[in-house]
Amino acid sequence: MGLWPDPEEANFLLSLSPNELLALDQFYNARNGHDPFGVHVAEVQSGAVPSPEVLQVDKSHLHAIHKFLLDMNYTDEVDLSSPVLRKVFRPGYTLSTVLILYFVLSLFGVLGNLVMVSSILKKKRYKCNTLACILNISLGFWFQLIVVIPLSVFVLLVHNWVLGKFVCYLLPMVQDIPHYSLMLTILLLSVDRYKSICGDEQSRIPIVWALVTAWGVAIVLVLPYSAYITYIDLSVLGESLLGGQMCFVSLTGSASQYIKALFIL
Structure with a gap:
C-alpha cells in the first residue's frame, strides 16, 4: 500500500x-x-x-x-437519488432565509410585470413599437422569475444532481436565453427610437417579426452550450452510488474562444 x-x-x-x-x-x-x-x-x-x-x-x-463525494461527506446511508442539501444550508434558519428572500423577490417581480403587461394589453397599446418591446421585456422577466430562478435556486441549494440528463443539458441554455433576448430587445428598441427621432417613419422596424427573431437568435446562441456540459451517471462506479448523478460545465480552450465571441457580441 x-x-x-x-x-x-x-x-x-x-x-x-x-x-x-x-x-x-x-x-x-x-x-x-x-x-x-x-x-x-x-x-x-x-x-x-x-x-x-x-x-x-x-x-x-x-x-x-x-x-464531489468528498465535499458531500458521502456515506453509504446517503441516498444519492434524492436531493441532499449543501452543508451551508443544512441549518434550518439558513435554508428558510434563502427561500423567503427568493420568494419575496420573485413575487414582487411577477406582480410588477403583471401590472405593466395588463396595462399595455388593456389599453391595446402593444401596436406601438416601444411598448411592444417593453411587453417583450416583461415576458422575458416572467420567464426568468417563473422558470429560471426556481430551477437555479434548487441547484444552488442541493449538492447532488437529481434532475436527470435532459435537464442537465437544458438548464444552462434556459438560464441564458432570456438574457440574450432582453439584450437584443433593448438593441431593437434603441434602433427604433433612433429612426423615430430622425423622422424616418417609413423604414421603422417590423417589431413583431423583429422580436420573434430576437428570441430565435437567443436560442441559436446558446445551442453550443451542450458541447461544454458533462453528465455522469455515478451508478457505473458501484451499487452504493446507484441513482447518483453529476452535471457540470467543462470549459476547454475552445470554450474560452466561444465565451469571448459572445462577450463581443
Whole structure:
C-alpha cells in the first residue's frame, strides 16, 4: 500500500467497497499511468475486473467525482437519488432565509410585470413599437422569475444532481436565453427610437417579426452550450452510488474562444 496523501481522502476511500476502489484504481493506474491516491487495489482484491461501463467514463472526470463525494461527506446511508442539501444550508434558519428572500423577490417581480403587461394589453397599446418591446421585456422577466430562478435556486441549494440528463443539458441554455433576448430587445428598441427621432417613419422596424427573431437568435446562441456540459451517471462506479448523478460545465480552450465571441457580441 502507498501512503495516504490526505486523511480526509483516506476516510473516503476506506468507506468504498473493493470493487469501487478497483474502479478508481483502474482509472488512475491503468488508464492514466499513475495512482495519485496511493492505492493499489490489486492488493485489496486480486482478480476483480471493473465493468465496461466504468471504463467508458472519461478519466479526467474521476477527480471531479471524488471531490464531489468528498465535499458531500458521502456515506453509504446517503441516498444519492434524492436531493441532499449543501452543508451551508443544512441549518434550518439558513435554508428558510434563502427561500423567503427568493420568494419575496420573485413575487414582487411577477406582480410588477403583471401590472405593466395588463396595462399595455388593456389599453391595446402593444401596436406601438416601444411598448411592444417593453411587453417583450416583461415576458422575458416572467420567464426568468417563473422558470429560471426556481430551477437555479434548487441547484444552488442541493449538492447532488437529481434532475436527470435532459435537464442537465437544458438548464444552462434556459438560464441564458432570456438574457440574450432582453439584450437584443433593448438593441431593437434603441434602433427604433433612433429612426423615430430622425423622422424616418417609413423604414421603422417590423417589431413583431423583429422580436420573434430576437428570441430565435437567443436560442441559436446558446445551442453550443451542450458541447461544454458533462453528465455522469455515478451508478457505473458501484451499487452504493446507484441513482447518483453529476452535471457540470467543462470549459476547454475552445470554450474560452466561444465565451469571448459572445462577450463581443
